[in-house]
Amino acid sequence: MNIQTKLKLTVAAFALSVGAAQANDDQVEVLHWWTSGGEAAALNVLKEDLESQGIGWQDMPVAGGGGTEAMTVLRARVTSGTAPTAVQMLGFDIIDWANQGSLANLNDIAADQGWDEVVPEALQRFAKVDGQWVSAPVNVHSVNWVWANKAIFDENGIEIPTTWDELVAAMETLKAAGVTPLAQGGQPWQEATMFDSIVMATGGPEFYKAAFIDLDEEALGSDTMKEAFDRLGVMRENVDPNFSGREWNLATSMVINGDAAFQVMGDWAKGEFVNAGKVPGEDFLCFRFPGTTEQVMFNADQFAMFDQGGEVSPQQAALATAILSPNFQSAFNVVKGSVPARTDVSDEAFDACGKQGMADLAAAAGSGNLFGSMAQGHGAPAAVKNAYYDVVTAFFNGEYDSETAVVELVDAVSIAQ
Ligand code: GAL
Numbered sequence: 001m002n003i004q005t006k007l008k009l010t011v012a013a014f015a016l017s018v019g020a021a022q023a024n025d026d027q028v029e030v031l032h033w034w035t036s037g038g039e040a041a042a043l044n045v046l047k048e049d050l051e052s053q054g055i056g057w058q059d060m061p062v063a064g065g066g067g068t069e070a071m072t073v074l075r076a077r078v079t080s081g082t083a084p085t086a087v088q089m090l091g092f093d094i095i096d097w098a099n100q101g102s103l104a105n106l107n108d109i110a111a112d113q114g115w116d117e118v119v120p121e122a123l124q125r126f127a128k129v130d131g132q133w134v135s136a137p138v139n140v141h142s143v144n145w146v147w148a149n150k151a152i153f154d155e156n157g158i159e160i161p162t163t164w165d166e167l168v169a170a171m172e173t174l175k176a177a178g179v180t181p182l183a184q185g186g187q188p189w190q191e192a193t194m195f196d197s198i199v200m201a202t203g204g205p206e207f208y209k210a211a212f213i214d215l216d217e218e219a220l221g222s223d224t225m226k227e228a229f230d231r232l233g234v235m236r237e238n239v240d241p242n243f244s245g246r247e248w249n250l251a252t253s254m255v256i257n258g259d260a261a262f263q264v265m266g267d268w269a270k271g272e273f274v275n276a277g278k279v280p281g282e283d284f285l286c287f288r289f290p291g292t293t294e295q296v297m298f299n300a301d302q303f304a305m306f307d308q309g310g311e312v313s314p315q316q317a318a319l320a321t322a323i324l325s326p327n328f329q330s331a332f333n334v335v336k337g338s339v340p341a342r343t344d345v346s347d348e349a350f351d352a353c354g355k356q357g358m359a360d361l362a363a364a365a366g367s368g369n370l371f372g373s374m375a376q377g378h379g380a381p382a383a384v385k386n387a388y389y390d391v392v393t394a395f396f397n398g399e400y401d402s403e404t405a406v407v408e409l410v411d412a413v414s415i416a417q
Pocket residue numbers: 033034039064065066067090141248268299300301376
């Protein structure tokens with residue numbers, strides 16, 4: 001290749017990179033893990049909202065429910081000095097990144113739009129660090145839900161269980177009828193998400209708080225925690241042989257298609273039913289995990305804005321403004337299965353499960369029954385959450401009996417702090 005050609009190619013490559021950079025000026029690059037059908041449908045609401053404002057969306061999806069993989073990719077991006085514009089993030093992870101000085105200051109936007117007055121304190125706990133808004137809350141999910149196939153319940157004469165014993169009896173009836181009772185994804189974050197509800201149902205709110213919020217060793221190592229593991233063992237006996245490694249939304253599809261009776265999962269599962277055109281009360285039932293009807297164990301998706309060099313960029317400001325707008329909060333959460341991150345959004349557009357979710361959240365917040373989900377990064381920092389995952393999945397896969405799991409949980413949480 002002669003020197004003239006090489007020079008032309010070099011100039012062309014430079015022009016492309018400049019063009020790309022200019023294009024990026026009108027775009028937001030967003031790292032997230034919303035890759036299932038329901039999640040993608042909800043995300044489109046945000047993408048279309050931004051594009052209507054002339055802001056392009058540079059998608060950075062990292063598959064993997066619960067976000068473990070996404071956080072690994074994020075660390076690599078930040079280490080290489082190429083942090084995305086905004087990142088989907090949960091609870092304590094936001095605080096960790098803020099404490100590293102990586103997040104932009106959204107205080108001017110928050111003050112201008114009155115976020116302090118409408119975003120619940122439970123979310124501000126994670127969105128504001130040292131008095132500085134660092135992320136835009138998108139929603140409030142909760143994990144203590146059961147999603148059931150109504151036809152299977154009706155065909156087997158099963159009423160919505162309100163106690164552990166009624167749940168066990170329902171599973172025995174289903175097994176006797178040759179129906180897989182529990183649709184389960186065999187991944188640590190999913191097993192732990194179900195265990196959150198079992199611990200709350202077994203020990204109650206004070207016990208849940210002592211064990212998973214205060215990390216009290218006596219609670220973590222108690223007979224009550226052993227009983228919770230015993231109950232997790234009962235759930236383990238009610239899954240199909242192919243549960244190991246299954247993605248959460250494929251477990252939801254089992255319930256949608258009648259291949260299993262119910263799933264214990266956060267209300268992002270509702271987004272899959274909605275995306276499949278299913279109707280609550282007709283095709284499926286949503287009810288609180290038995291023994292947790294007075295509590296809400298929540299996790300809020302937030303978009304943390306990464307510092308792009310001091311000032312909040314116009315694109316970050318537009319993204320944060322779009323996320324907290326009441327119209328978006330309704331349109332997005334109706335599709336996502338979650339409830340709004342603002343307290344002043346009407347439930348009019350929400351289906352029966354969404355309306356119950358909004359009412360439950362308000363009631364729980366008012367009665368001291370609103371708790372961060374440990375499995376979903378709102379109980380304790382990531383190191384403790386991951387230690388919790390390790391012990392729960394070891395138990396679920398038969399490596400520990402209940403007594404051993406309790407001892408291992410105390411040790412793992414102690415080491416992780
Ligand atoms: C949660 C997240 C939800 C949904 C779910 C499954 O952590 O808050 O929005 O993405 O994971 O991936």
